[in-house]
Amino acid sequence: MNKPIQSKLTQSPAWKALQAHQAEIANVHMRELFTRFPERAREFSLEAGALLLDYSKHRVTDSTLALLADLARQADVEGWRTRMFAGEHINASEDRAVLHVALRSALEAFPAGNDVVPLVRKAREGMRAFSDAVRGERLLGHTGKPMRTVINIGIGGSDLGPRMLTQALWRHADAPQSVAFVSNADPGDLAHTLAQAQPETTLIIVASKTFTTVETLGNANLARDWLVKALGSESAVKQHFAAVTTNIKAAGAFGIAAERCFPLWDWVGGRYSVWSSVGLPVAIAIGMDRFEDLLAGARAMDEHFLSAPLEANMPVLLALLGIWYANFFGAESHAVLPYAESLRELPAYLQQLEMESNGKGVDRDGQRVDYATVPVVWGSVGTNSQHAFHQMLHQGTHLVPCDFLVPAATTGAAAENALAQGAALMAGKDADLPYRRFDGNHPSSTIMFRDIDPHTMGQLLALYEHKVFVQGVIWNVNSFDQWGVELGKEIARTLSAQPAGGGAIAGLDASTNALLARLRSWRS
Numbered sequence: 001m002n003k004p005i006q007s008k009l010t011q012s013p014a015w016k017a018l019q020a021h022q023a024e025i026a027n028v029h030m031r032e033l034f035t036r037f038p039e040r041a042r043e044f045s046l047e048a049g050a051l052l053l054d055y056s057k058h059r060v061t062d063s064t065l066a067l068l069a070d071l072a073r074q075a076d077v078e079g080w081r082t083r084m085f086a087g088e089h090i091n092a093s094e095d096r097a098v099l100h101v102a103l104r105s106a107l108e109a110f111p112a113g114n115d116v117v118p119l120v121r122k123a124r125e126g127m128r129a130f131s132d133a134v135r136g137e138r139l140l141g142h143t144g145k146p147m148r149t150v151i152n153i154g155i156g157g158s159d160l161g162p163r164m165l166t167q168a169l170w171r172h173a174d175a176p177q178s179v180a181f182v183s184n185a186d187p188g189d190l191a192h193t194l195a196q197a198q199p200e201t202t203l204i205i206v207a208s209k210t211f212t213t214v215e216t217l218g219n220a221n222l223a224r225d226w227l228v229k230a231l232g233s234e235s236a237v238k239q240h241f242a243a244v245t246t247n248i249k250a251a252g253a254f255g256i257a258a259e260r261c262f263p264l265w266d267w268v269g270g271r272y273s274v275w276s277s278v279g280l281p282v283a284i285a286i287g288m289d290r291f292e293d294l295l296a297g298a299r300a301m302d303e304h305f306l307s308a309p310l311e312a313n314m315p316v317l318l319a320l321l322g323i324w325y326a327n328f329f330g331a332e333s334h335a336v337l338p339y340a341e342s343l344r345e346l347p348a349y350l351q352q353l354e355m356e357s358n359g360k361g362v363d364r365d366g367q368r369v370d371y372a373t374v375p376v377v378w379g380s381v382g383t384n385s386q387h388a389f390h391q392m393l394h395q396g397t398h399l400v401p402c403d404f405l406v407p408a409a410t411t412g413a414a415a416e417n418a419l420a421q422g423a424a425l426m427a428g429k430d431a432d433l434p435y436r437r438f439d440g441n442h443p444s445s446t447i448m449f450r451d452i453d454p455h456t457m458g459q460l461l462a463l464y465e466h467k468v469f470v471q472g473v474i475w476n477v478n479s480f481d482q483w484g485v486e487l488g489k490e491i492a493r494t495l496s497a498q499p500a501g502g503g504a505i506a507g508l509d510a511s512t513n514a515l516l517a518r519l520r521s522w523r524s
């Protein structure tokens with residue numbers, strides 16, 4: 001591993017100015033900032049579309065924000081933004097454009113010189129026709145019955161987005177089908193789901209950008225066996241399976257009819273793909289019109305990201321605040337706390353989005369970085385989280401900036417609890433007994449919105465996508481590849497290929513060889 005050298009970033013004027021400023025502000029309590037500047041709450045809040053961001057409970061002043069904006073300018077965030085929207089191959093290690101924004105664009109042609117809009121529109125028309133047919137009970141199975149259960153088999157970006165949105169938007173779901181998700185290599189995941197389905201009335205969507213992912217193909221093969229065995233005919237596969245993939249050939253070889261293959265392209269990263277055919281289960285659950293509302297919400301955030309000045313740009317602000325704590329306060333994690341049961345899958349979705357994108361230790365120039373990149377993103381739904389780990393947020397030894405996501409409607413007292421947590425974390429409370437003392441000064445952002453509807457969810461997810469983009473630009477990493485997942489896959493293949501009693505695998509460490517031997521003996 002090449003050693004970190006002093007990077008341009010940590011030697012840069014904007015970085016050094018922030019370091020000096022941090023030393024001045026590190027011991028200032030936010031309570032004091034609120035007392036000194038009564039306008040703080042109004043000044044440090046921003047509305048974009050349906051989202052209200054309150055960022056006043058942060059350890060920042062006007063000067064901090066100006067210095068952070070300097071850092072963004074120095075990194076040429078605006079230039080990189082232009083390059084992404086122009087379809088330049090900013091995913092350099094894979095020589096690919098990054099055009100998930102084209103999936104929700106309203107432009108007639110986009111981007112210039114490599115117009116992908118006709119492809120996107122055609123795919124969306126296909127999604128509409130198919131989802132309408134499923135919802136309208138016109139899509140019939142092998143025995144002539146309409147579908148009752150839709151099962152999406154995929155993993156990572158081919159699972160987390162549609163899974164999370166189907167859950168989040170359940171109040172808008174009016175399909176006669178139930179929609180389920182299977183992702184895990186543990187066959188128990190599929191078995192549990194199939195136990196609640198009837199083969200005659202089950203539609204299975206195999207979502208895999210590459211159509212080579214071991215977990216997905218393993219589950220798809222098991223599901224095909226289950227179907228064929230129950231219906232007594234291989235030809236049932238064509239009626240009960242659909243695919244979402246770039247690899248139409250492999251899907252065809254699996255037995256999925258060409259007209260049931262929904263496209264994806266190499267310029268859409270898995271974790272950015274929920275806007276594409278990967279969203280098919282969502283479109284089936286809520287209908288294509290509402291799915292288009294989701295895209296319109298994301299588009300509204302794209303427009304805000306493109307046009308708002310950096311200082312009043314919501315994704316830029318979230319990115320800069322994250323950098324402030326990760327790089328200047330040493331915060332090693334970041335908590336996402338949605339205060340709505342239906343957003344319970346959101347932390348997992350954001351974990352992939354943020355950590356697979358910016359969990360990089362080598363910069364775009366191939367140098368090891370000498371600064372922290374993405375912190376550990378974790379979280380859970382409030383108020384449950386309060387009774388699990390908020391003790392640590394309030395009185396523990398780690399600095400954990402939090403995002404409170406607060407829908408106003410339908411969440412009852414959960415919303416007030418979110419506000420109470422933000423207030424307590426910020427202000428703290430004095431007490432005589434040390435264990436009753438709350439130091440406070442724990443930073444949080446509050447993102448509040450009226451309701452969890454498709455348009456708002458589109459804005460919210462695009463907000464985080466662009467936050468990740470801005471952080472990647474400043475950290476000078478490629479946010480759009482994921483080479484770090486390859487080594488484990490490779491070793492897993494070797495372990496799986498080793499026959500029972502096959503002895504130690506050459507080149508593999510003694511610990512893993514011993515564990516594999518024990519695993520095999522316990523199984524036999």
Ligand code: F6P
Nearest residue numbers: 156157158208209210213270485
């Ligand atoms: O975990 C690695 C990864 O490549 C993710 O980036 C991706 O979302 C997931 O696997 C699934 O890949 P595919 O859609 O090709 O099956």
